[in-house]
Amino acid sequence: MARRLLFGALLLATVGLLTTLLMQALEQGGWTLLKLALLLAFIPVAVWLGICVGNAVPGFIVLVASRRAALAVLPVQDTFDRAPIALRTAIVVTVRNEDMGAVLPPLRLLMAALDDPAHFQAWVLSDTQEPALAEAEATAIAAAGFALSYRRRTNNAGYKAGNVMDFLDHHAAEVELVVMLDADSTMAAAAVRRLVRIMQADPSLGLVQHLTAGRPAAAAFPRLFQFGMRAGMRVWSVGQALWQGRAGPYWGHNAIFRATAFRTHCRLPPLADGSIILSHDQVEAARLSAAGWGVVVWAEDDGSYEANPPAMPEFLHRDRRWLAGNMQYRHLLTAPGFLPMGRWQLVQAMLLFAGAPLYVAIYLMAVGLAAAASAAGPGPATLAVAIAWPLALYAPKLLGYTEILLFPARRAAYGGADRFVVGALIEIVFTLLLDAPAYVSKTLALLRLLLGGQPGWLPQNRSDRGVAWHEALRLFWPHTLLGMMTFSVLLHAGAAYALLALPFAGGLLTVVPFCVLTSGPTVSRWLASRRIAAMPEELTPPAA
Numbered sequence: 001m002a003r004r005l006l007f008g009a010l011l012l013a014t015v016g017l018l019t020t021l022l023m024q025a026l027e028q029g030g031w032t033l034l035k036l037a038l039l040l041a042f043i044p045v046a047v048w049l050g051i052c053v054g055n056a057v058p059g060f061i062v063l064v065a066s067r068r069a070a071l072a073v074l075p076v077q078d079t080f081d082r083a084p085i086a087l088r089t090a091i092v093v094t095v096r097n098e099d100m101g102a103v104l105p106p107l108r109l110l111m112a113a114l115d116d117p118a119h120f121q122a123w124v125l126s127d128t129q130e131p132a133l134a135e136a137e138a139t140a141i142a143a144a145g146f147a148l149s150y151r152r153r154t155n156n157a158g159y160k161a162g163n164v165m166d167f168l169d170h171h172a173a174e175v176e177l178v179v180m181l182d183a184d185s186t187m188a189a190a191a192v193r194r195l196v197r198i199m200q201a202d203p204s205l206g207l208v209q210h211l212t213a214g215r216p217a218a219a220a221f222p223r224l225f226q227f228g229m230r231a232g233m234r235v236w237s238v239g240q241a242l243w244q245g246r247a248g249p250y251w252g253h254n255a256i257f258r259a260t261a262f263r264t265h266c267r268l269p270p271l272a273d274g275s276i277i278l279s280h281d282q283v284e285a286a287r288l289s290a291a292g293w294g295v296v297v298w299a300e301d302d303g304s305y306e307a308n309p310p311a312m313p314e315f316l317h318r319d320r321r322w323l324a325g326n327m328q329y330r331h332l333l334t335a336p337g338f339l340p341m342g343r344w345q346l347v348q349a350m351l352l353f354a355g356a357p358l359y360v361a362i363y364l365m366a367v368g369l370a371a372a373a374s375a376a377g378p379g380p381a382t383l384a385v386a387i388a389w390p391l392a393l394y395a396p397k398l399l400g401y402t403e404i405l406l407f408p409a410r411r412a413a414y415g416g417a418d419r420f421v422v423g424a425l426i427e428i429v430f431t432l433l434l435d436a437p438a439y440v441s442k443t444l445a446l447l448r449l450l451l452g453g454q455p456g457w458l459p460q461n462r463s464d465r466g467v468a469w470h471e472a473l474r475l476f477w478p479h480t481l482l483g484m485m486t487f488s489v490l491l492h493a494g495a496a497y498a499l500l501a502l503p504f505a506g507g508l509l510t511v512v513p514f515c516v517l518t519s520g521p522t523v524s525r526w527l528a529s530r531r532i533a534a535m536p537e538e539l540t541p542p543a544a
Contacts, residue, residue: 003058007243010057011050014392018046021388025381029373038365041358048351049392052236056395059239063403070211070299073241080201081194085119089177089196089256092167094160096127098183100140106186108146113189117147120192123171125163126152160252161268161280168263175259182253184307186215188542191303195256198298206265206293207257207285209250211237213301214308216538218528221315221518222308225434227533228427229308230301231400238299239396246294247341252281254304258293265291271331279325282349283332286342303542311467311519313475316438320445323353327449356442363436363505367486370497377496386500394431413536423533433514436507437479444478465519472515483508 022042026035066072091114093107107122114120124141128134134152141150151171153163164180172178177199179192191210198208211233214226241248250257266284268277277283285295309315329346332338338346370378378386391398401424404410405417414420473480487509490498507514517523527533 003243003245006058007054007239010054011047014050014053015043015046018049018385018388018392019043021381021385025379025385026369028379028381034365034368038362038369041361041365044351045355045358045362048355049389051348051351053392053395054243055236055239056399057239058242059235059237059396060399060403062238062242063235064406068300069238073238073299074198074208074296076198076201080197083197083200085116085193085196085200087119087176087196087200088174089120089179089192090172090175090259091120091122091179091181091192092125092164093123093181093183093185094125094127094163095137095183096156096160097130097133098128098137100137103183104140104144107148107181108144110187110189110192111146111148114192119196121149121175122147123149123151123167125167126150127156127159127163128152129156158268158276159278159280161266161277161284165263165267168259172259172263177256178259178262179256180253182306184215185212185253186305187254188303192256194303195298199256199258202294204292204294205246205258205296206261206288206291207250207255207295209248209255209285209295209297210304211297211299211301212251212254212304212306213537214535215305216535216541217308217310218524219310219519220523220527221311223524223527223533224427224430224518225315226308227423227535228397228431230535231404231424232394232397233400234299234301235400235403236396237297241297241299244341246296247289247339247345248285248295248297249345250281250285250288250295254306257288261288261291261293265293271328273331275328277325277328279322279328279349282345283329286338286345289342290337290339305537310465312434312515313467313471316441319353319438319442323442323445324449326350326353327446353442353446356439357446359439360443363501364486366501367489370493371489373493373497377494378500382500386504390504394428397428397431413539415531415534415539419531419534426527427533430518432503433507433510436483436505437476437511437514440479440482440508466521467515467519469512469516472512476511476515479508479511483511 019039019042022039026039062072063069091107091110093103095103103124107124111120111122126134126137128137137152138150141148149171151167153166156163158165164178168175168178177196179187179195181187187210195208195210199205213230213233214222217223217226262284265287268280268283270276289295309318326349329350332346333343401420404414404420411417411420414423483505486505487498487501490501531539
């Protein structure tokens with residue numbers, strides 16, 4: 001309870017401070033309806049900023065103060081990782097129209113390293129529907145060169161959740177644990193054994209989510225994205241695990257669950273309108289928790305990896321998939337079968353995307369206020385908001401960078417302090433340029449959903465590629481036009497307003513070259529040749 005009170009206090013303090021600063025900035029010159037609308041739009045955003053701080057500060061403290069942060073937030077016996085493997089575990093990879101030449105090698109390496117057919121068996125569960133792709137898939141499986149069970153459904157009812165449940169119903173009678181992998185997942189044998197031993201040490205656990213890092217990437221976009229994500233996710237996940245305890249998250253992959261518990265409690269019926277739950281993982285976690293099973297995070301990322309989208313279009317396509325799934329949670333908030341913490345998890349998942357139109361609306365209203373303001377320029381309170389807002393939003397990442405720099409061994413793993421700082425600074429600029437166009441894209445996606453557009457759940461492109469100038473312009477001309485229009489208004493109001501907005505909305509002006517350059521070979525080669533924003537696994541490659 002004390003940990004949850006700490007999280008709540010940090011959240012409320014952040015909301016109170018930021019709201020007070022904004023009110024002080026807006027009250028200059030008197031209140032108007034436009035100012036009141038901006039304040040009301042900001043309050044839900046402030047809640048998300050409070051969540052960022054509430055997770056980041058305790059997570060940072062634990063990472064700095066603990067010998068092993070993962071054990072600090074998941075109390076199992078220190079000797080758990082020396083116990084013999086006793087439970088039968090299926091290593092399951094779900095695929096749909098995937099390149100099996102990329103899927104099978106890491107699975108082959110994992111099974112060879114486990115080298116324990118009595119306790120570990122590999123499965124590929126396919127939802128591939130196109131005949132030519134299905135034939136190629138079956139051919140690759142037959143030539144895999146290691147023990148591997150394969151099942152392809154003739155329909156993909158329920159998408160991945162339906163695929164997994166079909167496996168549990170018809171093929172997993174003797175399976176006690178399931179390690180769930182996506183097509184782009186990679187796990188080391190040590191990480192898999194660690195998950196199994198955690199489940200053995202605590203029979204009340206239903207699911208353990210392993211913290212996951214991005215696989216080393218050559219292309220600039222995933223390289224920079226996952227460099228910052230890794231630092232931020234360590235802090236976020238430790239802080240979140242500290243106060244959420246046994247009602248934690250599930251991200252759908254690089255996790256282990258108890259087969260019987262999952263089969264019993266995680267069968268997802270259609271929503272009231274007959275549609276399928278798309279973002280199934282957090283619903284499954286909430287249902288397990290409500291049934292009395294522990295859902296926890298192992299807050300170390302060594303040995304657990306995933307691939308990130310190769311370019312900005314794929315990144316935004318993935319966001320649209322997640323947005324469509326997460327916004328379905330509004331239909332479940334009052335449904336039976338969830339604990340308060342489970343409902344909170346659903347709300348938090350919705351806030352991740354629902355804040356985007358509020359960001360865009362706040363920006364547009366701020367531009368309108370700047371156009372109507374005096375020539376004196378932004379005052380001290382406005383500057384304070386402009387500083388405090390990103391500090392709260394990026395608190396997990398900034399504290400994650402700080403935590404790495406505090407420890408010689410941790411910064412050495414990234415190639416030393418100098419190289420790490422250069423990578424962090426470039427990644428911060430990268431994030432600032434990415435965020436504004438991403439908010440606009442999410443807003444447009446939400447509008448399409450509200451107007452009756454169908455979200456779809458199409459397969460993902462995971463292969464590195466360049467983005468041509470004409471493709472980037474076709475995708476991002478609305479973002480560029482919005483940037484040109486709003487910055488022209490800001491420049492007319494005063495150069496100080498445009499300069500103040502540049503770090504937060506400048507990405508709208510540069511989105512087309514940003515998209516092209518971060519996917520192209522020049523910037524990618526420059527970063528890779530200098531080992532800037534390199535993952536530790538790139539500098540010292542592990543066997544996996």
